[in-house]
Amino acid sequence: MSAPFIWPVRVYWEDTDGGGIVYHANYVRFLERARSEWLRRLGFNQSALQKSGVVFAVYAMQLKFQKPARLDDSLDTTVENLILRRASFTVSQRVLDQRDGTLLCSGEAQIACLDAERFRPIPIPQEIYLEMAKL
Amino acid sequence: MSAPFIWPVRVYWEDTDGGGIVYHANYVRFLERARSEWLRRLGFNQSALQKSGVVFAVYAMQLKFQKPARLDDSLDTTVENLILRRASFTVSQRVLDQRDGTLLCSGEAQIACLDAERFRPIPIPQEIYLEMAKL
Amino acid sequence: MSAPFIWPVRVYWEDTDGGGIVYHANYVRFLERARSEWLRRLGFNQSALQKSGVVFAVYAMQLKFQKPARLDDSLDTTVENLILRRASFTVSQRVLDQRDGTLLCSGEAQIACLDAERFRPIPIPQEIYLEMAKL
Amino acid sequence: MSAPFIWPVRVYWEDTDGGGIVYHANYVRFLERARSEWLRRLGFNQSALQKSGVVFAVYAMQLKFQKPARLDDSLDTTVENLILRRASFTVSQRVLDQRDGTLLCSGEAQIACLDAERFRPIPIPQEIYLEMAKL
Numbered sequence: 050m051s052a053p054f055i056w057p058v059r060v061y062w063e064d065t066d067g068g069g070i071v072y073h074a075n076y077v078r079f080l081e082r083a084r085s086e087w088l089r090r091l092g093f094n095q096s097a098l099q100k101s102g103v104v105f106a107v108y109a110m111q112l113k114f115q116k117p118a119r120l121d122d123s124l125d126t127t128v129e130n131l132i133l134r135r136a137s138f139t140v141s142q143r144v145l146d147q148r149d150g151t152l153l154c155s156g157e158a159q160i161a162c163l164d165a166e167r168f169r170p171i172p173i174p175q176e177i178y179l180e181m182a183k184l
Numbered sequence: 185m186s187a188p189f190i191w192p193v194r195v196y197w198e199d200t201d202g203g204g205i206v207y208h209a210n211y212v213r214f215l216e217r218a219r220s221e222w223l224r225r226l227g228f229n230q231s232a233l234q235k236s237g238v239v240f241a242v243y244a245m246q247l248k249f250q251k252p253a254r255l256d257d258s259l260d261t262t263v264e265n266l267i268l269r270r271a272s273f274t275v276s277q278r279v280l281d282q283r284d285g286t287l288l289c290s291g292e293a294q295i296a297c298l299d300a301e302r303f304r305p306i307p308i309p310q311e312i313y314l315e316m317a318k319l
Numbered sequence: 320m321s322a323p324f325i326w327p328v329r330v331y332w333e334d335t336d337g338g339g340i341v342y343h344a345n346y347v348r349f350l351e352r353a354r355s356e357w358l359r360r361l362g363f364n365q366s367a368l369q370k371s372g373v374v375f376a377v378y379a380m381q382l383k384f385q386k387p388a389r390l391d392d393s394l395d396t397t398v399e400n401l402i403l404r405r406a407s408f409t410v411s412q413r414v415l416d417q418r419d420g421t422l423l424c425s426g427e428a429q430i431a432c433l434d435a436e437r438f439r440p441i442p443i444p445q446e447i448y449l450e451m452a453k454l
Numbered sequence: 455m456s457a458p459f460i461w462p463v464r465v466y467w468e469d470t471d472g473g474g475i476v477y478h479a480n481y482v483r484f485l486e487r488a489r490s491e492w493l494r495r496l497g498f499n500q501s502a503l504q505k506s507g508v509v510f511a512v513y514a515m516q517l518k519f520q521k522p523a524r525l526d527d528s529l530d531t532t533v534e535n536l537i538l539r540r541a542s543f544t545v546s547q548r549v550l551d552q553r554d555g556t557l558l559c560s561g562e563a564q565i566a567c568l569d570a571e572r573f574r575p576i577p578i579p580q581e582i583y584l585e586m587a588k589l
Contacts, residue, residue, distance in 0.1 A: 062355070067255045068570065073486075073515070077482055095332070096389060114513050168475070168522055208377045208380070224526075243384050245381070249376070303340070335472030342467060
């Protein structure tokens with residue numbers, strides 16, 4: 050990928066925990082939003098994909114939580130470094146503080162293409178594969 | 185109903201927010217757990233119901249948040265005062281502090297019986313209706 | 320209020336449940352985002368408020384779930400019909416389908432102004448009260 | 455650790471997503487519940503720890519999602535293979551189907567001991583360190 054895809058996320062009360070910071074599991078939600086918006090930018094709505102029998106599912110994830118985000122923070126989430134395979138792909142992702150680019154969370158997500166009923170691996174649909182291959 | 189159905193809930197980090205208390209939307213999750221366990225106690229798993237084409241869906245809810253719950257608190261959630269109709273039912277629900285019974289949250293939930301595909305009202309299945317009518 | 324405040328919300332996987340629709344408790348999260356953005360538009364960040372010892376907390380809520388939202392839907396959430404009191408306020412809120420304005424969820428939230436430490440009612444800070452009174 | 459610590463988790467609607475399975479970020483919540491209960495079993499409530507100025511925070515996590523869990527499933531979550539250091543520890547964790555022990559999710563969590571105000575590393579409190587060292 051030539052440049053990271055970037056998607057803004059605002060931190061709300063729902064995202065914080067009693068420690069006064071963003072609850073760690075919620076970064077996983079943020080990263081999924083970024084991937085959903087990246088797919089949408091490529092031209093693909095997952096609701097339509099699901100109706101056509103295809104879902105993308107995370108099968109592995111590695112996360113580092115570098116610094117805490119807090120209520121009202123404006124974050125940037127990224128999708129980058131795509132590694133494309135026939136029935137799966139891997140992306141790197143980061144969560145950055147929008148003010149100064151401080152790295153808050155980074156990780157990697159391994160995503161499988163599955164049939165939506167039985168959750169068995171299937172090839173990435175041709176039109177999606179070709180769009181991804183252009184990146 | 186002769187006596188309230190009671191289901192215990194523990195407060196984890198995921199349930200709290202940056203105010204140091206349980207985030208208000210999470211009481212809605214707790215109340216749903218109580219209703220799910222109440223249905224299970226009556227003999228009905230909602231996953232099996234869904235497969236047979238039936239879902240129960242909240243169509244209205246009134247909530248009062250009386251006092252905050254905090255991390256590690258042991259709560260009791262209730263289902264009580266069932267009002268049973270052909271295609272819907274209403275229950276009262278409370279969230280109590282297990283230590284001393286302090287009322288933390290109370291509310292009422294109106295639940296419709298819907299067909300799982302098109303979300304249209306259907307009669308409550310006979311065997312469930314009869315179990316509920318015994319309460 | 321002369322006109323509703325409107326805030327867009329996109330539905331992600333995290334918001335849906337196994338019924339294929341937005342989980343009802345998540346509308347409560349959406350409505351809180353709308354109120355947070357409305358306060359921000361008025362000039363107030365809740366993180367700053369909290370540091371100054373003030374939090375706004377929902378103490379009652381009435382909700383109607385009219386129609387289901389689904390994955391990838393673009394929603395509008397509103398804040399409207401403000402009723403302002405010295406230490407609390409009430410707003411109406413709606414969730415609408417952005418495509419055609421279909422009403423999906425509506426409700427009312429009663430919000431108390433509390434001191435951030437002991438959660439006791441305090442007057443709404445003067446500068447916020449004055450901004451709200453202009454609406 | 456001689457034996458895994460095991461904590462049961464039930465899957466509710468809140469945990470599922472529109473794919474009909476448990477949303478991947480929710481396993482992260484389940485694993486945190488298991489660690490919280492493991493600490494409680496050792497004799498430590500995190501709310502008391504926080505008041506004394508100590509929090510445990512995940513700083514890295516590796517996850518594999520092997521098989522999907524579904525609504526109503528009874529799961530076992532584990533904490534095992536503790537590696538104890540002065541200011542941090544690492545545990546392995548699994549999520550298993552209670553019916554037959556099928557592995558659904560596995561991972562490793564790296565946990566830092568931080569001061570609760572400034573989130574800087576501090577030594578694990580002596581009494582906790584000693585309890586963990588006995589395992």
